[in-house]
Amino acid sequence: MGHHRVQELRRHGPDVYELVLERNDLAFEIGDCLALHNEAAAQSRPYSIASGQDEDSLRFVIRRMVGGVVSPHLCELRNGDSVKVNPPFGWFRPGACGENAPFVFIATGTGIAPFLSYLRTPQRPAPVRCLYGVRALHDVVERDWLASQCELGLAISREDSPGVHRGRVTELLSDLPETPDLHVYLCGLDTMIDEVSDWFENRGLHHTQIHREVFFHSA
Known part of the structure; x- marks a missing residue:
């Protein structure tokens, strides 16, 4: 401490x-x-x-x-x-699925934080895609920088913005590649994490390939 x-x-x-x-x-x-x-x-x-x-x-x-x-x-x-x-703690390890395994990041709100940490650390394999859901465009953190580091899929749920998907981030899942060895890293609200986990498991992904970090609104 x-x-x-x-x-x-x-x-x-x-x-x-x-x-x-x-x-x-x-x-x-x-x-x-x-x-x-x-x-x-x-x-x-x-x-x-x-x-x-x-x-x-x-x-x-x-x-x-x-x-x-x-x-x-x-x-x-x-x-x-x-x-x-306090000293650091945690068990969520974005991108730690092996050198050759494809992976995606999916975040809502401030759940983008651990993925920023990964992408800000040099010499790391890039995710296949990063899906990022927010309520409004002004909630997006480091949009231009994220887009320069990986293929970014942005979803805004409460307003229209040119060139950005209007709706929930879960509506972007069908655009992801269907690869049996894909690993999925989820960080955000529990409702999103449960829905995305079910979506991938229903398509044959094993639960060990789905890595979850539930974010609660820290007050």
Whole structure:
């Protein structure tokens, strides 16, 4: 457990932020989480690390939750402020399915964080595709950069945007290649994860090829 100073707080939309902290040589694996604290309230919440393993900073994608205890605090921090951080933990390992196995990333909302960590780490095989579902265009984190790193399929559920699918991310599944050795990495809301898991299992994918990380709205 230690304290890390804020380097930057970037606002992506009305309630979506990217918090950047000093790394302080903290070691982590792609897919790990850290518990970030609001010390005044004696509360903490887990957030997936969104930075690459070689970066000097720790990045987190945070949705500010109305009535929350930790997320509003984190979204009001200033450069130089100190954040108490617990040691990393986790078992979700994007892309760890073997060198030659094809894989896809599917995320909703802030569930994109562990996939950002993977894609920001050099010399990693690219996913076949990354499907990313959000409510509105301003909720998208690093859209142009993501599109430069992999084939990006974007779905927006609550508004129209030129050139972007209007609807749920699950409606993009039929565009994916049907390969028996495909591995699927899911991160986001439990409803999406259950629906996507069922979709692939009904098409013959073994449950061991479906890797799940359920994201709850951390308040």
